[in-house]
Amino acid sequence: MLHRRGLLAAGALGGAALVASPLARPALAQAAPVRIGMITSLSGPGAYLGQDIRDGFLLAIEQGGGKLGGTPVALLVEDDGLKPGQGKQIAERFVGNEKIRLLTGIVFSNVLGAVLPDVLDAGAVYASPNASPSNFAGRDCHRNYWSIAWQNDSLHESAGQAAQNLGHKRMFLLAANYQAGRDAIAGFRRMYKGEVLGEIYTRLDQTDYAAELARIRAARPDAVYQFHPGGLGIAFLRQYAQAGLAELVPQVVAAPSMDSTTLAAVGEAALGMTVGSHWNSDFDVPASRAFVAAFRAKYDRLPTYYAQQGFDTALAIGGAFRNGGADLADTEAFRKGMLKADFASTRGRFRFGPNQHPVQDWFMLKVERGADGKPALVTKAKILSDHGDAYAAQCRL
Amino acid sequence: MALLLEQLLNGLQLGVMLFLLAAGLTLVFGIMGVINLAQGSLYMVGAFAGAALAARTGSATLSLLGGIAAAAAVGMAMELAVLRRLYRRGHLDQVLATFGMILFLNQAMTMLAGRQPLFVAVPPALEGAVEIIPGVPYPVYRLAIIAVGILVAAGLWLLIQRTRLGMLVRAGATNREMVRALGVDIRLLYTLVFGLGALLAGLAGVMAGPVFSVQVGMGEQILITTFVVVVIGGIGSVRGAFAGAMLVGLVDTLLRAFLPDLLRGAIGGPDADALAGGLASMGIYLLMAIVLLVRPRGLFPAHA
Structure with a gap:
């Protein structure tokens, strides 16, 4: 209930910089930029998380000299404060008053759930750089809705597959008590075939996990899987190590519980x-190496996978523009262009499945000491190839 | 048995943390009649100042002193600049003003420190775990939190019951006008009390650094529970805040720890886990409702 709302000064600054760059070229000055909300x-x-998505997206525009796929763009950034109602108001303004035809950026599934119907009803396009709940991948899939990240469950399926590959027989599962937490455990169990000793749903406002840690210690599992995004995970991991469990019971988690900022x-x-x-900053893919170097040079921090998704989303939109989709009055032309996935993804292989969600490879990472002695995420092995999602079959497009 | 003892310790430690926040809240509410929603923000200020100092100097002592000093300074500045104008106004105005302070302090902290959560190491002297119960290593840092909390509780009791300042505080709570008529500078007293409350919140924030996540908005996560503690304990009573905090800490921890296994005896696995999670989340609010039913003014009302 207590989040701040407001327009972000940095976003406005970024937008101003983008508007300024096409003006520097007189030949293009008359072409109004495509506005993206x-x-x-x-x-x-x-x-x-939102900051990284925005910064990754802005980096892609900057590298294109204010253009995506050769089309000048202007990015308008607004803060939803993690409140579905606030996100919905912004969306109504974007598609209603501002007549924006292409939206992106939402981090959390609950905000997306509130925003998406308005966007699609207005005939606009939404390209998701993160949140991709199961209903929009299956029954409620839509020609104007794209996910460039993954379907939510896939993250946790990859963790389940990793636990399976590592040969853990008895596991203890924990997740924060909300829709994504329940999806997480369902996704994990889809791939993990061993015994589950216990499932705990923790409160979203919980800061102390001592009671849960004592239960894990008493159950003596081979490994623990947990889903606690952002600050929740930081508190959980610190307390896990302080309780001496880190040496006794290894953890197998999905990317949202351990990104480079959490680390x-x-x-x-x-x-x-x-x-x-699906991605890590040490990937030996030329596009990824260039992205990580540029991001570090510009923002002086290691990009999380959220930044990478923001970047890839901008590139995917650029691909659609390049392939005849630059006029968003014709969303079918945009769709044809987008489906080609004509961009050099930082993940390497990337294509869209029949429900316009990614089909991609998944990898197992491990936290090890890097060359500088600090803990770093190191890519170990590919665990799933050309992996789509479990809901694509329910989608009729 | 060892598990029960461990969980009791966990409950005690959570209770101590809550007490540090609730003590300031209840003092300010009971004595000055102000609902301070921004208590959680002072906790955040303490945590950030402590984390920043620890990262720059590497000294746990400096981090502790700096953290509580920063929280106390921000608290007193807030009292001087904002709250002083609100003592004669209704609670709604106070709630609005202190809610505004939350937004202001959160945004200020975002501009100063950024959105990334900060890393805070456990002080080297308090690293590791000891086996106070055979077979169950318990983190030294959590034991230290319990010790600090109990010391602070004892210190507060001495301060309020045995010193001249404490006498004035008690007198000010009972009859503000009479204390002023006797020539006491009640405004200075209020600033000091508010500063003390902020200092305790800052202490909680510094200690929370290595255990919880230090980030903007961390105060709001714990604020609601703190209000539950104050209401259960009786508004304005430090003794009540202590009892309430211990009760809430223990009930919350024990429900989370043992309810799933108890329910599993009665119904199937995943259902029991889900139901237990829901019931454990409601636990402290149920406790509050029951306490209010039996003692409408809390366990130890200040002006009984």
């Missing part, structure tokens, strides 16, 4: 964890 979380406990905040406590992910 970004609704994302820049305040509240999930603020760094920096947790430090040594994360050593030895296994993470299932």
Whole structure:
């Protein structure tokens, strides 16, 4: 209930810079830029996720000299404060008053659920850089709705597959008590075939996990899977290590529980964890190496996978523009262009499945000491190839 | 048996944390009649100042002193600049003003420190775990939190019951006008009390650094529970805040720890886990409702 709302000064600055760059070229000055509306979380406990998506997206535009796929663009950024109602208001303004035809940016599934119907009813396009709940991948899929990230469950399926590959027989599962937490455990169990000793749903406002940690110690599992995004995970991991469990019971988690920002905040406590992910900053893909270097040079921090998704979303939109979709009055032309997935993804292989969600490879990462002695996420092995999602079959497009 | 003892310790530690926040809240509410929603923000200020100092100097002592000093300074500045104008106004105005302070302090902290959560190491002297119960290593840092909390509780009791300042505080709570008529500078007293409340919140914030996540908005996560503690304990009573905090800490921890296994005896696995999660989340609010039913003014009302 207590989050801040407001327009972000940095977003406005970024927008101003983008408008300025096409003006520098007189030949293009008469072509009005395509406006893209970004609704994302820049305040509240999930603020760094939205910040990374925005910064990744802005980096792609900057590298294109203010253009995506050769078309000048202007990005408008607004903060949803992790509140569905606030996101819906912004969306109504974007598609109603501002007549924006392309939206992106939402971090959290509950905000997306409130925003998406308005966007699609107005005939506009939404390209998701993160939140991709199951209903919009299956029954409620739509020609104007795209996910460039993954379907929510896939993250946790990759963790389940990693636990299966590592040969863990008895596991203890924990997740925050909300829709994504329940989806997480369902996704994990889809791939993990061993015994589940216990499932705990923790409160979303919980800061102390001592009671749960004592239960894990008493159950003596081979490994623990847990889903606690952002600050919740930081508190959980610190307390897990302080309770001496890190040496006794290894953790296998999905990317949202262990990104590079979480890792920096947790430090040594994360050593030895296994993470299932679709991308990591050490990927040996030329596009990825260039992206990581440019991001570090511009923002002076390691990009999380959220930043990478923001970047890839901008590139995917650029691909659609390049392939005849630059006029968003014709969303079918945009769709044809987008379906080609004509861009050099930082993940390497990337294509869209029949429900316009990614089909991609998944990898097992491990937290190890890097060359500088600090803990770092290191890519170990590919665990799933050309993996789509479980809901594509329900989608009729 | 070892598990029960461990969980009791966990409950005690959560209770101590809640007490540090609730003590300031209840003092300010009971004595000055102000609902301070921004208590959680002072906790955040303490945590950030402590984290920043620890990262720059590497000294746990400096981090502790700096954290509580920063929280106390921000608290007193807030009292001087904002709250002083609100003592004669209704609670709604106070709630609005202190809610505004939350937004202001959150945004200020975002501009100063950014949105990324900060890393705070456990002080080297308090690292590791000891086996106070055979077979169950318990983190030294959590034991230290319990010790600090109990010391603070004892110190507060001495301060309020045995010193001249404490006498004035009690007198000010009972009859503000009479204390002023006797020539006491009640405004200075209020600033000091508010500063004390902020200092305790800052202490909680610094200690929370290595255990919880230090990020903007961390105060609001714990604020609601703190209000539950104050209401259960009786508004304005430090003794009540202590009892309420311990009760809430223990009930919350024990429900989370043992309810799932108890329910599993009665119904199937995943259903029992889901139901237990829901019931454990309601636990402290149920406790509050029951306490209010039996003692409408809380366990230890200040002006009984």
